[in-house]
Amino acid sequence: MDERPDIDLTRPSAARVYDYYLGGAHNFAVDREMAEQAIAMWPELPLIMQANRAFLRRAVEFCVERGVTQFLDLGSGIPTVGNVHEVARAADPTSRVVYVDSDPIAVTYSRTILGDDPRTTVVQEDLRQPSDVLSCPQVVELLDFDRPIAVMMVAVLHFVQDDPAGIIAAYRDAVPPGSYLVVSHATQEGQATQADEHTDLYRRRTATPMTMRSKAEVEALFDGFDLVEPGVVHLPLWRPASLEDVDEHPERFAGLAAVGRKR
Template sequence: MAERPDIDLTRPSAARVYDYYLGGAHNFAVDREMARQAIEMWPEVPLIMQANRAFLRRAVEFCVERGVRQFLDLGSGIPTVGNVHEVARRADPGAQVVYVDNDPIAVTYSRTILEDDKQTAVVQEDLRRPAHVLAAPDVRRLLDFDRPVAVMMVAVLHFVPDDDGPADIVAAYRDAVPPGSYLVVSHATQDGQETRADSHQDLYRKRTATPMTMRSKDQVRDLFAGYEVVEPGVVHLPLWRPASPDDVADHPERFAGLAAVGRKV
């Protein structure tokens, strides 16, 4: 990735670190160094990120199978291979996707990647400001809020601290979409991994502008107020509707992330 003078290279970006975990090229030395530190603490971290991406794919396929053709991807990062628009369009070429992120570098590269794609848009905005996100011209242009929308909050709510009211933020997006819409969430958890979780959160707190707040299964379930959580409920990443039994790893709690999908009723 070529360096640019307007980029602060002294601090890692959560979006670019995630890109590195997935094998992407949109990251810098400072991001790779933080990723290496995280992997030293927690060797399974790349596998957790891959499991998260696999969940995203399965969740998008699930939504498309139930008739959803519109996706609002909040905290989307950089749309590397296997992101929402690619997965959705394998089932329906007409699917429309709006990506939203507050990282200017993630937005810049996302727009470069998607500049010729008229069925996607990239909005630079903070998901913690639902009114601003929902009023963005590209959101209003591409998404019809009279029809079901899948609101994607994949691996992002753990970057929203308790003081910012994550449940209220989720509720604001819920209230903007019609019944039959879906909420897709994956979330870092300390359940079963308390010791390593503490050191991992400490690393993000010290190194990035987006400290991590891991939450329990009950806390993640509480985010689905107003939604009917579909089977199998709130589970560790590999356990959410695996493609085959072989995809479920031993000791799934090692994948310190929870996943769930809810339908607005």
């Protein structure tokens, strides 16, 4: 990838590290070095990221099956293979997707990947500023806020330290009843040692320190939404395609997943 003078290439980016975990090519040496350091501490990290991506796919398919074909993907990272627009389009070609990320590299490569697709766009905004996101011209033009929208917050809220509930409430209030909230979130439950080391690594190396949360804390984020069965569960347990896909020890994936429908 070409280096850009306005990008700090001395510090890893959570979005690009995640891209590396998933086998993507949109990352720098500093991101790969940190990812390998994290994997050395926690060898199951790539499996956890794959389980998270599998949850995203199932959640998007769930929303489309229920007639929701508009997606606002907050903290989207780089839309590599199997991301929201590909999954949604496979289920319904009319689906519309807005990707939102604050990382300039993630946004630049997202624009390259998406090209001039009229039903998909990416904007560089901070999800922690809902008013800026919701008033962005590309968002307003592509999404119809009179119809249900799926608000995606997948593997991103653990990078939000202050008032995640208040941030979610702002997006909740902007979308109509029948909209969905899709969340996956890192948790320390069952993985205390590795989780502590991982959290410390992100605190030291990136501009986006992690805050892992408990099941009860994640459930509290769904105020105003009715949780879809099976509620807040470990990643592999959210509506698996088959029982064969469920690991004997789902807690080892250290991530919680849930989908809620706005009342």
